[in-house]
Each structure stands twice: as structure tokens, then as C-alpha cells.
Amino acid sequence: MNMEADKLEELLPSELGTKEYWDSAYIVEIENFKNNGDVGEVWFGEESATRIIRWLTKFDQVSRDDPVIDVGCGNGMMLFELMEEGFTNLTGVDYSEKAIELANRIALERESTNIKFMLCDIVGEEVDLRDYKVVLDKGTYDAISLSPENAHAQRKAYKANLTKLLRPEGLFVIASCNWTEEELRQHFDSDFAVSAVIPAPKFQFGGKVGSSVTTLVFQHKNNETGS
Template sequence: MECKMEELEPSELGTHDYWNDRYEKEISNYLAHGDAGEIWFGDDIVDRILRWLCKTPEIEKDSSFVDLGCGNGMFLIELSNEGYTNLLGVDYSQKAVELSRKIANEKGYNISYKRADILEGLKCTFKVIHDKGTYDAISLSENARDNRQKYIVNVHNMMSEDSFFIITSCNWTQVELMEHFKEHFQMYQVIPTPTFKFGGKEGSVVSICVFKKL
């Protein structure tokens, strides 16, 4: 099925300033109340991804992971709790990196974080590349079409033949994600999420797709 490649209306969620300001506030909140901040899309989505990882024998506890747009780093903390040891979080917001480092260091986790803009690329390959909500944010930027294309090429360059790319989106359906990524990726698996029915059609609020490189 051909799907429309219409872009989303740009919003502040597609800007660096929005995220830096937000994480600056979250740092104050964390220091004052110990609250790590939002788990995007909720704990259930994180649990679904963790269950899928644990059931995938090709992914070992010391496989290399990168979390693109790691935010407060809580996804990597959950991975560490499951016994995964080779964990890197990157975010283009220096404040997000500060927050995630603070949380991990205080809780005694051995997780690396660094500031990096995925649109500029990362010169490494990883076994597992994870994105929860970052492609969504990039899709809300000005020049989203170009930025999405840069993102897709850069993620592809970070993968080897046996890498997995796991993406969670609330802005794009599974069909739309497949359409966006089809030039460089093949769908490997869909991680099921709760569905709803409306007007006889079934849909999901959040899509989780696992891709491999073509």
C-alpha cells in the first residue's frame, strides 16, 4: 500500500531550545525532589521492548547498545537492571546528558552518556540502536523532510549486517515507518502494542518496529 508522505506541522518539540529548557527544569526538579522525569509512552512500552530483547538470543548481555535521544536515560537504566552492560546514551541537549549522568552516577550505574546530534552522525556501529520518541521529535522540526532523511542515512551507517534498530513512535504508524525506512531497512518484527477499534478499523496509539539493514 502506498502511504502519503505528508510532513507533520512543525512544533516546539522539534527544537533544541525546547529540549534544553525542559531538561534544565528537570535537573532542578530531580535535585529538589529526586524525580527523574517523564517516561515517554509509559512503563508498559518499556516493558514490551525489554521482553522482546530478552527473547532475542542474538542480543547478548554485553552487546553494544546506543539510545538515540536518551533524554533522562531511564531506558538505559532499565536495560542495566536487566543485566545489559555495554550502554551508551546520546542526546543533542547538553542538559539531558547532565541529567542522565547525574541520575546514573547517583544510583551507581555504569552507563556512558555523551552529547551528540544524530543528524550529524555518530562514527560507530552498534548491535542495537534504540529510539523512543526521537525520530518523532525530529519529524516536528523545520525542514523535517531533510532531517528525517539525514536521520535514516545516519542510523543506517551506524549498523552492521547483524544490528537491530528498534524504533517507538506515536507520530507515525507501522505502515508509515516502513514506508519511510524502506530504502535502507527491512522490517524484522513488530513488537505488539495495545490496539483500539474505531469505525471498523484497528489501530495503535504507539508503534514499535524492529528493523534490520537491507
Template sequence: MAAPTAVRGAERDERGRGLRWRRGRRGAVPRVRPRRGWDAVYKRELQTFQEYGDTGEIWFGEESMTRLIRWMQKHKIPLDASVLDIGTGNGVFLVELAKFGFSDVTGIDYSPSAIQLSGSIIEKEGLSNIKLKVEDFLNPSTKLSGFHICIDKGTFDAISLNPDNAIEKRKQYVESLSRVLKVKGFFLITSCNWTKEELLDEFSEGFELFEELPTPKFSFGGRSGNSVAALVFQKT
């Protein structure tokens, strides 16, 4: 099976067409869908989970979750630190965080079906210390604030590729992130649609690069590179 395609910079379709989530060796990579499209996807995944116990895709694969948890462990992030998973989807990463010992974990998604799916998976795991909310991160409620850690695995990618005023939506995302994250808090982002340099530019206001995380490399046609970018920013 081929490695996932990383669509970067000028290679993007300007209107977001032809871009989709693909299952590859390293997990799923972004697809543009309207909100109702994502809700339909999670309704199907909820039905599949109820019938077969299949939790669905893990965006960027299991190694992406391990990479982030290891970083948190390395930097001795307290287990009672407040953690927000932006665009939690099926909530599998929330489950991993809770199993590792994090006790103040919140997942948001603008799809009610995603939150319903997350809740079903979390309930089956017997976990009760995970908070779930239906929230549009581009227009978050005032109660969504004060987080020590914010995590994004693919949500910024999906927002960025939206053909409806993507530039403005990216600005809204950064503004929302600044509102919900504490000063000196950390933002961990994994992206397959943006290079390190592009992400540095997107988050240049109010954030500084704290660390670049190692990610898998690929070679094709005599060229090599990273299939994803994984960066840690700190709010200034």
C-alpha cells in the same frame, strides 16, 4: 484520563504546529520544540530531580521499555552487545538496560542538560557502565559507530515534526542510522506519529522489517487502532 492522541499521516500539521508532548495513560507523545526548548525542559527536570528525586517523563510509558527488553531477551541478544539509545532524554531506559545486565550501553542526546540529567540519575542508581555523549544524531561524530542495537522511542517522531525542512532531516536520520549500526544489526523504533506502513517507507533503503511488536489498541467513535507502532528493522 484520555488515551494519548496519535497524530498520523495526513492528520499532521504540515508546519508541525499544535503538536506537543502530552502525558496520557500510556506515557508521553511528541511535541515540536527547538533545541533550546528541549534544553530548557531538561534544565527544569534536572532541578526537579535534584529537589524531589522525580526522574520525569518516560516516553510511551514503562510498558514501552518492557516491550523492547522482552524482545531482546526473546531473541537472546548477548548482554555484551553494544546498544545505543538515540535521544536518551532522562536516561531512564539506559538504567533499565543496565539493571537487566547489558554491559555496553550508550545514550546520546543533543541537549547537554539531558545528558547532565541522565548522568545524575545514573549516578544515583549507582551504575558505572553506562556511557553518555552529547551528540546530534543528524550529524554524528565518526566515533559513534559499530552498534549492534539502536533504539528510538520518540526521537524520530520529534525530528519528523520539525517545521524546518523535516523531509531532509528524516533522510539525514536514516543516513546516520546506517552509519552507526552494524550490518545485520537491529533498529527498534517506537512511534506514535507514524503508522507501520509509513515507517516501512521511511526505512526502505538499507533496512528490512524483522518483526512488528504488539502494542496497545484503542477504540474511539467506532474505530479502533494502535496508539503506537513498534517495529524492529534489520540493517541489510
């Protein structure tokens, strides 16, 4: 057990950590998409997704036909962008039925056949998804951490299911705006090591320098390859 990770303070609960919030948000976005073709909000902004995609396309140990899964995919926009870059084996999962409905509507309009969207709660007990080379998380771990319903236990369940998703040599790419690089390292240190840090623009406030989004690439400790 990683005692340091257990000592980390939990985030204050927020409606962003509830399924009801996301279902309501995607109901609105589905209507907007039906009415004017608006695909909805890109969580953390398009720049964050672009940085991840740019890194993946340049990393020579990931091929375009490797299986990639986006946990908490929302409207699926990061997967659609990966498809544009030539990736052919893409899966998106989300615990919101409305998110999956929106993603499937967008896929149908774009005639996207290389992406499969499925309903799945990544902190649920019955996660039966395996053998992915890359697991992507852009904001999902943050939302789990904001849950009013025992966020600590949900974070532990997330980590346990993460090990089921990944191949032994797989990559876990996480973007967070609520946890620092050091905190993320501590959260996942028992099983994973940082393989790369995807840099983001820096800002300075109160004499301290930081990034609005921290993006790390993890690998299982016994399969580290470096960046």
C-alpha cells in the same frame, strides 16, 4: 531512492521538534531531580519501554554484552532498565546538553558504571559513532519529524547516520506515536526490512482499530534473520 517515502506527507511542525523546548524541559527536570529525586518523564510511558526491553531480553541473537545505543536518550531511563536486566555495554546520546546532564546525575546517584552518556545530534553532519548491535529510538524520530526546520531533510540525515551506527547484522528498534507501521516501513524501506513487530494494546475509534504506539524492529535488507 525510495520514492514512496518521499511522497509521504510531513507532520505539522511543533515545539516538540525544537531543541529549545527540550532544553527548557530538562532544566526543570534537573531541578526536580536535585530537589526531590524525581527522574522526570518517561517518553511514551514506562509500558512502551518495558515492551521493548522484554523483546530484547527474549531475542536470542542479542547478548547482554552487545553494544546498545539509545538515540535521543533523554533522562536515560530505558538504558537504566536495560542495565537492570544485565546489559553491560550501553550508550545514550542526545542533542540536549541538559538531557545528558540529567542522565549523568541519575547515573551518578545509582552508581551506574555500564552506561556512557554523550552529547550528539543524530541529524548532524559529524556523527562519529559506529558498530552498535542495537540502535533504540523511542520518540526521537517523531521529534525530528516535528521540526520546524526542514523536517524532511532532517529525516533523511537521520536515516543516513543510522546506517553508520549499525553493524551489518544490527537491529534498529523504533517506537513512534506519530507514524503508522506502514508509514515507518515506507520511510526505511530502501535499506531496511521489518524483522519483527512488537505489539502494543489496541484501541478502536471511528470504526478503525489501531495502537497508540507503533514499535518495529528493522534490519539491513541483506542481513535479515526474522523474529
